Amino acid sequence: MLQSAHSPLNSSLPPPLPTSAGLADKLKRYVEFGRTYVTFYKTGLKNVYRNYRASLPLRKQLGLPIYLPVSPPRTISHQNPKKERQESNLGRGQFQLVRRSARDVRRMIPFTMILIVCGEFTPLIIPIFGSAITPATCRVPSQVEKERVGSVKRKLAALESGRLPLKPDSSEQLRLLAKQFADLAWTASADPASVLRACAVFGLVKRHDKTASALLAGLIYRPRLTRYVEYLAIDDRMIRAGGISSMSATEVRIAVEERGGVDISGTSDRKQAEKLERRWLEQWIALKKTVQ
Structure with a gap:
């Protein structure tokens, strides 16, 4: 089963400041805001890893490489009846686990690099790239x-x-x-x-x-x-x-x-x-x- 990072993020965010708040208070709130997002992103990345680990037996069953996160299908089914039978043996939940976890792993490396380099400023950078580098568990x-x-x-x-x-x-x-x-x-x-x-x-x-x-x-x-x-x-x-x-x-x-x-x-x-x-x-x- 796919695990996501959709924890109650909004409830963890610091409360809004009054309009009269000074610059120091605004800066402090933003740092707290960024740290909350970093925690959320880290949870999402852990779930990417857990999902991919859970998909490994299914990837072996489909004949997919373990260390290269390619998504099924790799061949046209009517040209490869055996491959079609292998995929049909999986339930839809298992098939989607293999497909979605591979897609998230492909996004994991660039996303992790941004998180390491930018830290609390990651929420400002992610919108520039959007889903191109963001795993589904981190959105x-x-x-x-x-x-x-x-x-x-x-x-x-x-x-x-x-x-x-x-x-x-x-x-x-x-x-x-x-x-x-x-x-x-x-x-x-x-x-x-x-x-x-x-x-x-x-x-x-x-x-x-x-x-x-x-x-x-x-x-x-x-x-x-x-x-x-x-x-x-x-x-x-x-x-x-x-x-x-x-x-x-x-x-x-x-x-x-x-x-x-x-x-x-x-x-x-x-x-x-x-x-x-x-x-x-x-x-x-x-x-x-x-x-x-």
Whole structure:
């Protein structure tokens, strides 16, 4: 089971100062503020290590290297039936543990270096790099929400660059995501601009309209998109086997966001948003079942 560092951080922070507080008091409060964050980050890094240790038997089962934190899948399943059977033997929780712990380990080294060098000033530095170097266990809610807003903007910009504008919660957009962007045959034949659009929608690239990125689409981004689409196919099968009703609200939201549905709720009411996200994921699974 994944361990996170989502301890009650806000309750540990020093109380706000009155507006009349002097410079010395403000500086002292910031140092205390920074130390609280450092403690939070250290707990998060410990959880990265624990998660990866817990994933080692599963990595051996999948034939993944122990000391290189690569994420499954490494090969296309329909080209390697044995690999597909190995992944299918894992439950979704175990599969996600292997995948997410490897991703966090890849971010652990740069994040740790910043923490060592910057100490209490780390909270000022982390927003510059965002999730690119921050393990999931070290992200505070405000950072997660900022990343979500950025993902929505990148996705909408990529979709609006197409021929027809699509409403965020429309069935047309869902079909575009499920039957084109998340289809292995499409990723193999799509033009570079479309590959970049799909990568931006799935959060695999920051911009969909860079000239340099278009030149590298065939060498870097098409293989990256292909691996990601294969991951989604595996995850779809696991979700279908376990049932969406058995998934927590957090897991449903993550699954929706991974499939490009980061803007489908449009509401701050989490209960209502969860209902919309579950319905969206059900529609996605139904669509993917018709094409697999």
